[in-house]
Amino acid sequence: MSQNSDLLTLRSVSKSYGKVPVLHDIDLSIRDGEFLTVLGPSGSGKTTVLRLIGGLEPLTSGEIRLDGNDISRMPINRRPFNTVFQDYALFPHMTVAGNVGYGLSVRHIKRKEIASRVAKALELVQLARFADRFPAQLSGGQRQRVALARALICQPRLILLDEPLAALDLELRRQMQEFLKSIQREIKTTFLFVTHDQEEAIGMADRICVMQAGHIRQLGTPHELYYRPNCEFVARFFGENNLVAGKLGRVQGEQRSIETALGRLVCSVSGQPGLKAAPDGASAFAAFRPEALRLAEARDGDNRFAGSIAELAFAGSSTIATITAGAEGVAQRLRLRMPSRIDGSALKSGETVSLSFAPNEGHLVLA
Amino acid sequence: MSLLVTALAFALPVIFVLVPLAIFLVYSFFSVDQGTIVYAPTLGNYARFFTDPIFLPVFWNTIVLCLSVAIICILLAYPTAYFLTTLKGRWRYALLMLLLVPLLMSYVIKIYAIRSILGLNGFLNKALVTLGILEQPSTLFVFNMNAILLTLTLLLIPFAILPIFLSLERIPQTLLRASDDLGASGLQTFLRITLPLSLPGVASAASFVFVLAIGDFLTPQMVGGISGFTFGRILYSQFGTAYNWPFGAALSVALAIVVILAILIGERFGRNRGTSA
Structure with a gap:
């Protein structure tokens, strides 16, 4: 996997809720294997970008291409992407192992294989001891890691993270940032991370896409954005x-x-x-x-x-x-x-x- | 002042619930001789309940009847409640209100109405004859066990819809989206997420309906005829016709035990393993 090939491309993607436009003609390429952060204040449309890619909502116009093939109309359960939701969305009636193995078991994979892959995924997120607990018995940071393990076990092409650290306190957030980054390096999967916190963005991203009012203002490395902002908004917002x-x-x-x-x-x-x-x-x-x-x-x-x-x-x-x-x-x-x-x-x-x-x-x- | 409120909060349930229950329990150990109550403790009432060939079979049949009512109510209410949760905004609650309106009507009037629908010249028979399903009006639907089953189901179905609807509505939408996102089909999401998370509602609905059905003596009295004999009617007759309060009290205790068991079972399965995701 080379860093430079494009995994996913958004071409003039627009989205409106009723008559209210939230995204205007977005063009964005996500490279294979990168950690891309979409950064913007609330109402900038950053979460909408993630929801459109994940298939949680339909596009109003434009197209999304995966490896060059249009997937704009592919149903959510067919897309090779998995999401880490903002509130984790863990299934309360299933154990940690049940949650993590869910994506495999709905694909009718054999029990034995599920068990071994779940064990591996839990090891990766350092929760091997918690396999039999229920989500309600876990702390915020632990739930976060269960959600991550559940998303990465299906070996998706892209993992979508919707402000997953927003609910954690500062110290835990710092730990989780490092943790996410190290996991991303280990499994070499593309991460699309949405946040409003520019410190978080600087710390983790290979590239940052700054959004405001439904437009992409600048896309570049944290260094480029910090030292060569291309507009007043980025210059003021970023650092x-x-x-x-x-x-x-x-x-x-x-x-x-x-x-x-x-x-x-x-x-x-x-x-x-x-x-x-x-x-x-x-x-x-x-x-x-x-x-x-x-x-x-x-x-x-x-x-x-x-x-x-x-x-x-x-x-x-x-x-x-x-x-x-x-x-x-x-x-x-x-x-x-x-x-x-x-x-x-x-x-x-x-x-x-x-x-x-x-x-x-x-x-x-x-x- | 606040002390008074606290005292009342404890005293009222004690006076109006626990004390009458205790009196019942005590009475069940007395007996009757020539129309007057003998205040000497005896286990005779319970012995009679367990040995007399009439009471136990009726008791058992009544439990089976009420379980059937509960099951039929759940089977009808679940799809209804599920359909309600798929509606958007105002429609959802408007329709829910419509389904609950029968609760505001007089119980007796509803039974009369249902009886006239089920009767020999009622709507059901006329419809079946007109459609050619029946040759002539049938007596299958009124003054027997079937009639009690149908009437109780119709009367109690709102009590099943409401808890199921509430438990379905409480399921966070993001859980369903997460299931889609992980590759589950619509059916898989329903069977593995929606259904298990709504079971507490189903359990409450079932115990509501069962408890209300088993305590009902008016419905069997009015639509049951001679063959539709339930435990509630026996109880009623002990207090009314037979004037044997101690024996009635003993039968009530047996019924109360079943009701308490039903509530405990409903409570046990009605509890969620921590709803916070």
Whole structure:
């Protein structure tokens, strides 16, 4: 299985409930063996994408292709996909082993084989000791793993996960993230994971598909999304960011300037032909991460501006400063994140400082 | 104030349920001599119940009759309730209300109505004769055991529909979708998910119907004729015609034991193994 062949392709898929459209002309390719996360706020249509692929709901228009064959009208019980539901949907009247073996037993597979495959699946999710328990006797994290074992036992081409970690507390969620990722590597099955939590998405995904209002805004690796967001929505939604509005200026090689309330800023446009080609004076944002912003040093030429520290917050490993910069009336609030130090912060609240960020750590998004 | 409420909450069931039951139990150990009750403890009533050739067979036949009523009610109510849950929104409850409306009508009037349907010149006979199924009106449907069976079934079916409907409706839809998702056919999903999860409702329905049927003496009295003799009628006659309260009390105790057993069995199977998924 090569990482690059497409397993599943959505072509101009639309979905409406009655007259309310929830997905507009979605195009999406899922690669064989990848961990793809669909990320978006509630109401973005991310769960609908999953339900359409799983066959839980019919398409309004467009098509879904598996290995190049149209499966848009294939009934749910024929699709070689299995779902891990948000509330797990375990069968309360069956034991853990009964739940996990269900997909095999409805296919009339021999008892002996079911038993051995169930044992293997439970071993994989580390629940071998719990085979005879009922779902009501398990904790949230354990139910989660039963649901996962039940989905993967039929060796589906694709496992669909609908916000499966939403009901777990923070610590358990972190553990389950690592666990899911390691299982995915072990069984080499394609995972389509839906979530609204961008931290979760960054931690697990090979690629992330960011959705908003029924559209796909950007599809890329977590690194691409973090450092090269292609629109204001992604820049704001995905990780903490500083966005400063302005008008585009001249292109100089792989950089372009932007006139803002903080003066002229220079940002990288490397690999973003759209931003290079945009006309002078077009509205855009300069975007730079809180960890890219720092106290200016003497050798800094570009992107220097003054700001006063409005607030300092100690957050363990890092300290976050809220900064007011720019002239009154057009003042911007910025965030600066720097490693904490045992002897206290180098910054003092109320102090005015000179700030800077490196041009290659800033990027532009069109407004 | 709250103490008073608590006291009442305990006192009312004690006064109105437990005390009468206890009085019954005590009376069942007395006897009657020349129309007056002899307040000396005896096991004579129970001995008579077990040795007299009349009582045990009637008791047994009545239990069989009421079990039949319960089974027929379940067989008719389950598809009805299932059909209701497939309806959407408003229709579902509108139809459910229609099915439950008979509960608001007078019991006696319903029995009269059913009797006239089953009678020699009733709707059922006329329909069967008109359709050519029968040569002439039959007496098969009234004033015998069949009539009691049919009437009790008709009267009690709403009590079976309601619990089954509620248990079907409580099954989370995602469980059915999960079953589809795992490759089950519609029939497999019904047999392996829907049916087992609705069995608690079936058990409550069956025990409701059985208990209500076995306690009924009016229906057999009105449509049973001479051959449709049930335990409820014997009981009634002990208190009314025979004026033998202690013996009636002993028969009541036997009946109460069956009822309590039915409720316990219904409760045992009516419990879910943890509904939370």
